[in-house]
Amino acid sequence: MKQTKLLIACIMCLFAAFFWVFPAVAAEPPMAQVREKADKVMKILNDPALKGNKEKRRQMVTNIVEDMIDWQEVGRRALAQHWRKRSPREKEEFLNLFRDLLKRTYSEKLDIYAGEQIIYVSEVVDGNKAVVKTKVINKKKEQEYSVDYRLIKKGEKWLGYDVIIEGISAVNNYRVQFNEVITGSSYESLVKRMKTREFKVKESAKTSREEKR
Amino acid sequence: MTRRKPTTLFVFLAMGIFLLSVSAAYGQGTAPPGSTGNSTEIKADIGPEGKDLDRAAQSVKEADGEDKLKGEAQDKGTPVLDGADEESEDEEDEEFEETVDTIADPLKPYNRFMFEVNDKLYFYVMKPIANVYKAILPEPVRLSVRNVLSNIKTPVRLLNCLLQGKFEGAAIEYSRFMVNTTAGVLGLFDVAKKYSDLEKQDEDFGQTLGHYGVTEGFYIIWPFFGPSTARDTVGMVGDFFADPLRYANFTRDLSVAGINADISGVTAATNATNETSLTLGTYEEFKESSIDPYISMRNAYFEYRKNKIRK
Numbered sequence: 001m002k003q004t005k006l007l008i009a010c011i012m013c014l015f016a017a018f019f020w021v022f023p024a025v026a027a028e029p030p031m032a033q034v035r036e037k038a039d040k041v042m043k044i045l046n047d048p049a050l051k052g053n054k055e056k057r058r059q060m061v062t063n064i065v066e067d068m069i070d071w072q073e074v075g076r077r078a079l080a081q082h083w084r085k086r087s088p089r090e091k092e093e094f095l096n097l098f099r100d101l102l103k104r105t106y107s108e109k110l111d112i113y114a115g116e117q118i119i120y121v122s123e124v125v126d127g128n129k130a131v132v133k134t135k136v137i138n139k140k141k142e143q144e145y146s147v148d149y150r151l152i153k154k155g156e157k158w159l160g161y162d163v164i165i166e167g168i169s170a171v172n173n174y175r176v177q178f179n180e181v182i183t184g185s186s187y188e189s190l191v192k193r194m195k196t197r198e199f200k201v202k203e204s205a206k207t208s209r210e211e212k213r
Numbered sequence: 214m215t216r217r218k219p220t221t222l223f224v225f226l227a228m229g230i231f232l233l234s235v236s237a238a239y240g241q242g243t244a245p246p247g248s249t250g251n252s253t254e255i256k257a258d259i260g261p262e263g264k265d266l267d268r269a270a271q272s273v274k275e276a277d278g279e280d281k282l283k284g285e286a287q288d289k290g291t292p293v294l295d296g297a298d299e300e301s302e303d304e305e306d307e308e309f310e311e312t313v314d315t316i317a318d319p320l321k322p323y324n325r326f327m328f329e330v331n332d333k334l335y336f337y338v339m340k341p342i343a344n345v346y347k348a349i350l351p352e353p354v355r356l357s358v359r360n361v362l363s364n365i366k367t368p369v370r371l372l373n374c375l376l377q378g379k380f381e382g383a384a385i386e387y388s389r390f391m392v393n394t395t396a397g398v399l400g401l402f403d404v405a406k407k408y409s410d411l412e413k414q415d416e417d418f419g420q421t422l423g424h425y426g427v428t429e430g431f432y433i434i435w436p437f438f439g440p441s442t443a444r445d446t447v448g449m450v451g452d453f454f455a456d457p458l459r460y461a462n463f464t465r466d467l468s469v470a471g472i473n474a475d476i477s478g479v480t481a482a483t484n485a486t487n488e489t490s491l492t493l494g495t496y497e498e499f500k501e502s503s504i505d506p507y508i509s510m511r512n513a514y515f516e517y518r519k520n521k522i523r524k
Contacts, residue, residue: 105502112494141491142356142403167520168513176512177505193504 030130030151030158031123033068038118040064045113058107065106070152070159071099077161078174082182090187097194098174114140121146128153316442316515317431327434328507334437335489335496343489350490357401358487362480363413364393364400369455373416377424382414389413415521418455419448423522432511437485440514 041061044050050057075095076083086094121133130151137144150162162171181190318324347355367390374383389405397404405411422444423429430443441449453459458477503509 101502101504105498108498108501140352142406166517167523168516172516173509173512174504177503177508180505180508190504197504 028156029123030125030149030153031120031132033158034132034134034149034151034160035120037064037068042118045110046115054111058110061110062103062107066103068160070154070161071095073152073159073161074098074102074171077171078178080175080179082178082187086187094191097191101194101197114138118147130158316429316511318511319431320433324432324434324511325507327436328510330436331434331439339485339489340493343486343493346486347490347493352491355487355490358483359491360393360397360403361400362484362487364390364397365458365480366456368457369418369452370414370416372455373418373421374414376421377416379414379416382416385411386414417448418451419445419518420522421451422448423518429515429518432515440510442515442518445518 044060075098117137119135123132132149134147136147145166148164149160151158151160371386389411392405393400427444434440500506
């Protein structure tokens with residue numbers, strides 16, 4: 001008798017937990033998702049054990065951030081009207097080059113992390129799009145700037161497709177650059193430029209690392 | 214030299230005025246904005262939340278503006294990768310797409326050349342000087358130099374707040390000046406922000422002109438000063454005349470061996486060196502991240518100023 005009572009109680013609890021947890025998972029707001037990932041990144045950046053190993057730190061952060069981004073959306077928006085003229089193979093090549101460029105530049109910024117803090121200001125959801133507004137504060141340098149994330153809903157997940165720093169949209173900025181190169185010369189020269197840039201940066205990173213030794 | 218004897222009285226007076234202005238700024242009965250500007254500005258004055266919502270809604274709209282591209286792609290029958298969402302093409306969105314990141318650049322050949330000149334100036338002049346400066350002065354000192362110079366420029370920001378009808382901003386600037394000049398030891402420390410959360414109101418004449426609907430005109434890069442537009446150049450001249458240091462008659466006291474140093478010129482040079490020393494590496498990073506640095510900077514300048522005027 002006592003056992004069945006306990007069992008029923010357990011089942012009730014399970015149900016309660018199910019109903020309580022499930023909707024929460026299904027409708028996780030974009031800000032919570034951004035915050036969860038950002039907290040993970042901050043934890044890595046603030047880990048004193050990882051401070052000496054910048055290469056490993058970069059890799060760990062990149063692994064977290066990579067899944068949060070809709071790379072295809074980013075690439076398509078950056079190429080804008082030139083996107084539809086590209087063949088699937090060209091698209092794939094472009095996406096890879098662009099992804100590398102972005103990953104490299106943003107992971108390099110991690111090296112100069114100096115105790116910045118994130119403040120979550122607001123979130124606005126409009127259909128399958130959302131904007132999460134944050135502020136990044138550098139107490140030591142007495143600096144503060146606004147960082148907004150634009151997200152798109154894919155399934156149950158919100159994926160980032162643009163970041164806006166002090167009103168400057170990263171995707172817009174690249175779009176104008178790409179457009180300039182393509183209309184000024186050609187798409188091929190853009191790809192060439194992206195490839196040589198990659199090569200150049202890799203070389204300079206190598207030499208600067210060697211200099212430091 | 215005339216000397217003010219009743220210093221304590223002055224401090225008390227300043228404190229009194231500060232308290233008054235703070236209460237005026239945060240009191241419920243703040244006077245309605247006298248600005249005859251556009252409707253968005255009036256909306257923005259309702260309060261911080263209203264402003265935030267307003268701007269947030271705008272950004273969502275902006276984000277949607279880009280959807281036009283997707284729509285276009287679908288029209289042309291190209292497979293769209295995520296395909297699912299079909300959003301209506303608003304004419305408003307189309308307009309937005311037209312206006313985004315376009316800025317007239319009739320002086321492009323000159324501008325590209327000047328971009329290179331400033332690039333070389335940075336690497337061969339500003340950076341080496343800033344590196345020496347940085348080695349001599351520790352960061353807290355350099356931050357204080359920044360604070361002092363910024364404190365002296367208060368009249369420029371205050372005037373532009375008033376011109377735009379931002380009376381709360383003007384009150385904040387006034388309070389900041391009073392607190393930082395006294396408690397902050399002649400502006401060395403930004404105590405107004407640290408303890409009272411009074412943010413610097415970054416307003417200039419270029420923004421005032423923009424506030425009243427003056428468009429950018431065209432893009433122009435000045436040697437030393439960097440990127441600007443026709444409107445912001447006019448604004449720069451306005452700020453130059455509003456600079457209190459221009460009217461300070463220190464030249465006589467600063468003359469060394471018969472050479473009269475221009476105080477506003479000296480502060481401008483100090484400011485440039487100081488700022489460079491505090492932001493070393495940023496420009497290099499920017500260059501590395503871009504495919505066409507000239508275009509990237511032009512777009513960034515344009516968007517940054519647009520955002521500032523919206524605020």
